[in-house]
Amino acid sequence: MRDCAAELLEDVQGRADPRAIAIQRVGVKALRYPLQIQDRDQKIQQVAALCNMYVSLPPEVKGTHMSRFLQILEEQQGNPLSVLNFQELILRTRDRLEARDARIEIQFPWFISKKAPVSGVSSYLDYEVEWVGILQEDQYVQELTVHVPVTSLCPCSKSISEYGAHNQRSRVSVWIQNRKPIWIEELIAVVEAEASSQLYGILKRPDEKFVTEYAYDHPKFVEDMVRDLALRLQRDSRIARYSVASENFESIHNHSAYALIEGEN
Amino acid sequence: MRDCAAELLEDVQGRADPRAIAIQRVGVKALRYPLQIQDRDQKIQQVAALCNMYVSLPPEVKGTHMSRFLQILEEQQGNPLSVLNFQELILRTRDRLEARDARIEIQFPWFISKKAPVSGVSSYLDYEVEWVGILQEDQYVQELTVHVPVTSLCPCSKSISEYGAHNQRSRVSVWIQNRKPIWIEELIAVVEAEASSQLYGILKRPDEKFVTEYAYDHPKFVEDMVRDLALRLQRDSRIARYSVASENFESIHNHSAYALIEGEN
Amino acid sequence: MRDCAAELLEDVQGRADPRAIAIQRVGVKALRYPLQIQDRDQKIQQVAALCNMYVSLPPEVKGTHMSRFLQILEEQQGNPLSVLNFQELILRTRDRLEARDARIEIQFPWFISKKAPVSGVSSYLDYEVEWVGILQEDQYVQELTVHVPVTSLCPCSKSISEYGAHNQRSRVSVWIQNRKPIWIEELIAVVEAEASSQLYGILKRPDEKFVTEYAYDHPKFVEDMVRDLALRLQRDSRIARYSVASENFESIHNHSAYALIEGEN
Amino acid sequence: MRDCAAELLEDVQGRADPRAIAIQRVGVKALRYPLQIQDRDQKIQQVAALCNMYVSLPPEVKGTHMSRFLQILEEQQGNPLSVLNFQELILRTRDRLEARDARIEIQFPWFISKKAPVSGVSSYLDYEVEWVGILQEDQYVQELTVHVPVTSLCPCSKSISEYGAHNQRSRVSVWIQNRKPIWIEELIAVVEAEASSQLYGILKRPDEKFVTEYAYDHPKFVEDMVRDLALRLQRDSRIARYSVASENFESIHNHSAYALIEGEN
Secondary structure (H helix, E strand, O other): OOOOOOOOOOOHHHOEOOOOOOEEEEEEEEEEEEEEEEOOOOOEEEEEEEEEEEEEEOOOEOOOOHHHHHHHHHHHOOOOEOOOOHHHHHHHHHHHOOOOOEEEEEEEEEEEEEEOOOOOOEEEEEEEEEEEEEEEOOEEEEEEEEEEEEEEEOHHHHHHOOOOOOEEEEEEEEEEEEOOOOOHHHHHHHHHHHOOEEOOOOOOHHHHHHHHHHHHHOOOOHHHHHHHHHHHHHOOOOEEEEEEEEEEOOOOOOOEEEEEEEEEO | OOOOOOOOOOOHHHOEOOOOOOEEEEEEEEEEEEEEEEOOOOOEEEEEEEEEEEEEEOOOEOOOOHHHHHHHHHHHOOOOEOOOOHHHHHHHHHHHOOOOOEEEEEEEEEEEEEEOOOOOOEEEEEEEEEEEEEEEOOEEEEEEEEEEEEEEEOHHHHHHOOOOOOEEEEEEEEEEEEOOOOOHHHHHHHHHHHOOEEOOOOOOHHHHHHHHHHHHHOOOOHHHHHHHHHHHHHOOOOEEEEEEEEEEOOOOOOOEEEEEEEEEO | OOOOOOOOOOOHHHOEOOOOOOEEEEEEEEEEEEEEEEOOOOOEEEEEEEEEEEEEEOOOEOOOOHHHHHHHHHHHOOOOEOOOOHHHHHHHHHHHOOOOOEEEEEEEEEEEEEEOOOOOOEEEEEEEEEEEEEEEOOEEEEEEEEEEEEEEEOHHHHHHOOOOOOEEEEEEEEEEEEOOOOOHHHHHHHHHHHOOEEOOOOOOHHHHHHHHHHHHHOOOOHHHHHHHHHHHHHOOOOEEEEEEEEEEOOOOOOOEEEEEEEEEO | OOOOOOOOOOOHHHOEOOOOOOEEEEEEEEEEEEEEEEOOOOOEEEEEEEEEEEEEEOOOEOOOOHHHHHHHHHHHOOOOEOOOOHHHHHHHHHHHOOOOOEEEEEEEEEEEEEEOOOOOOEEEEEEEEEEEEEEEOOEEEEEEEEEEEEEEEOHHHHHHOOOOOOEEEEEEEEEEEEOOOOOHHHHHHHHHHHOOEEOOOOOOHHHHHHHHHHHHHOOOOHHHHHHHHHHHHHOOOOEEEEEEEEEEOOOOOOOEEEEEEEEEO
8 A cells, every 4th residue: 555645756656547447446444443423412432443435536547545544534533423424524535535436434333321121220232333425426325224133033933832932133234325314323223113122231130031021022023023124214204215134043043034125215 | 934834833924914015135144055066167066155045025925935945955955056057046946935036145165276386286275256146027147256365566665665565465356247157267367367466375485486576576556456357357248247346455554455346348 | 485395495494593482383374275074974075174284393493384284285185084084184294394293273164964853854054163183292182173053042031931931042162182083973963962952954834833842841041051061071981171162142132141161081 | 141139030040050060151252342441651442342251150059140240341331441450350250240260351452543654644553452360269360462463574485586575464462471560552562573564554655665675674484473572572570471473364375374382481
């Protein structure tokens, strides 16, 4: 990788390129960098973000300036990112790299303090979140993905068995392109409301009784999970496009059951 | 997960669904199953494939029949798959699941026996391969991805330094949708021909001298790698659509340099 | 990495080393190579093994001969490995590398064809297996690890709840040093016999009813699982040392419950 | 998983166990929890730690109290951990779980702001750090592991080639048991001083020239790397036991070169 700042050294990647092929994305990938993320309640979480930062390159330009991507993140230190200002980072990247298009993907763990359903004891649960900002021909699109761990309980197993029902941890992934800002917490809450049961860090015994019975009372096929979530996402006018997927890590198999719905509002 | 064969038991997932939402993909994911893959030279490799198998589900149907996906793979035992007959597996899946659309993704390690460039000593090199077959509204599309490990050597580092040049392992990923069959080996050969150097399992000392000097003589930016490969893919009329990406695991950073080109022929 | 065969080139790594520090392990790691593995019934599985191959290096020797490790695997082609002959591979490695000690670790997926408990339908289940052979000061030790996916059902959840009980997929890992040969299949069978339920690829509906009720009838804490397995391993005089661990991917949490017992016979 | 606080519910896991087998480790694994870590300069990094927390269980006790492990981390909120006070967390775990032995393993990404060698430009580099605290029969042992990414350049390739030398990113892992406190930053600095070159986030062009030539001037076999580091660790009387390993992700192969030295002071 290389940088272009030093004029004294020959600018190898600034030369014109004879192949005349545009590059849609060029930049840095799998970069771990400290960032501050601000949530709905103005609270800030310090995260070790996994960052991919790309710009487009026109056919006649030989190479981009890799070190500038990191300088942009370095200058971001002390200024928290949120769903409200993420676009500015993409705009700045495009301008600093003198590119037409820019794309930034950041992925980070996210913690929410939850209260156990009966005892009310607090503990953190961890989620995976991805933000993507895409600036293409002056059109800006922002994407948010949340990966939410939940319990799924199989209606068929419950129905056909004298007692019991197989259940397991599932990973529900909701991806949206939004017209108006949507907070991470909002999307997570939608998923948790539709699961056979939501998860918690600490569960005291009355809590464990509660979630066991709640899941048994709310069996869902993987198809039900994605349909019920699609119904909710369809009703939210802030969402332009969405997909919802559930991967159930079946407790009776060594593979997953999976379903996916994509839609537009 | 559940199955529908036994008529004596209530068919929970066969009931009509009141939500009226179609599901684009439902099935099994992250299933590891033994498969036989046949290459260009009629040789067969036994692989532990990672399989995702999906069908579409119309709005009025409550659920699919998960166990049938595995039965299809079970019946495949003893019959090698190749780029020539992969489509039959997707057709059979659609028919057996009584679905309109079907999609199968299989991923497996692939070995090629290579001769070292000077000594001629043989050894295996491993690649990652993905096949995707998509049947949607009676249109069939087949996709092939190869992930090829190569050496990349930085032209800027070579140019600005008195001696030496940083180099590293890179992972070049070529994805194609093809009109006519293309063999795994063909696509790998294209990538290896364009790298600063290709890799080998065994390198005797004269081989190591050869690849070191060859890489120094063939420096390439990540941008060069994807452009040179795009040029080659553009010329192949069997290819309808392609993307080529290179991730260079930079030896002077703890992140990757990355470039991606997408195109249509 | 480098090789020592070519006498015409300067033997850099053959020089005496002034630091006088012995190296316990030097060699190749994360090498993927095709191998044939023979099971108890003389059947052969072709695997893409992940191989680590090391020898010791005395204080006065500067470096080892890396390419020889791969030549040993290359020469193994066509000769299946088994628990009976694995030692020969380690002996050959020690001799070819002119070392005192040698250590080889190979890890591979392993398939067993199983019949569903009621319908009798056949399908493959996948396991992860590791073999380690250690030759140290002329003492040879062989280790076998199997990672077995099973169902665990929580006795507390069952006991305190009016109905239902949380259950999930667990990964049980048994490691042994054996005095006499023990087959992969034997160790897997021991684990599956002690689980709340074993897993299957294909389960028809009567099978699903069976495993659901069986698991509900055989609840086990993570502590029970490792204790019941330890009891079985204690009784097997072929086993010199063992450890047994269970990681339960809790369906009501986003973390695992875990227990480990180590012992000697 | 389950908890024991609620006396109104039957205490299933508190019953005496008839198998009379002690469990060395039982607890929670793969728990992601927010923690604050304090470095040598009193600065605090907020991390998403991956936590394993175990206690021993005597033969006669049926089960442990899983939810207490998380309560201990919950109570830790707001109180930064450091190499100086980590022991308290293990002591508290043992006491709260009423156990004889306790073991806590936490793993987290760690950032250090570094200045580029010529331009002096600042950027963060990321490392992986693991702390382990073991309390066994009233003996306390603390372990620290740092995984440091560096450049390695092959002396053989340099020696036998007319020009160039293959180099690559390596991952050097140093594990220590220490008698007196050692800071994360100290151990990282030792590794970076011995590499062919250390890594940086941002490198301007004069910096890239510098690191390219520096690496060419400091070629090291994987054996050299671990020996030079072992020499340094031997001289540090604060260290009781150590191991040092280097995994070089060879740029001319698709596997790693690896060496490991273990020692006691």
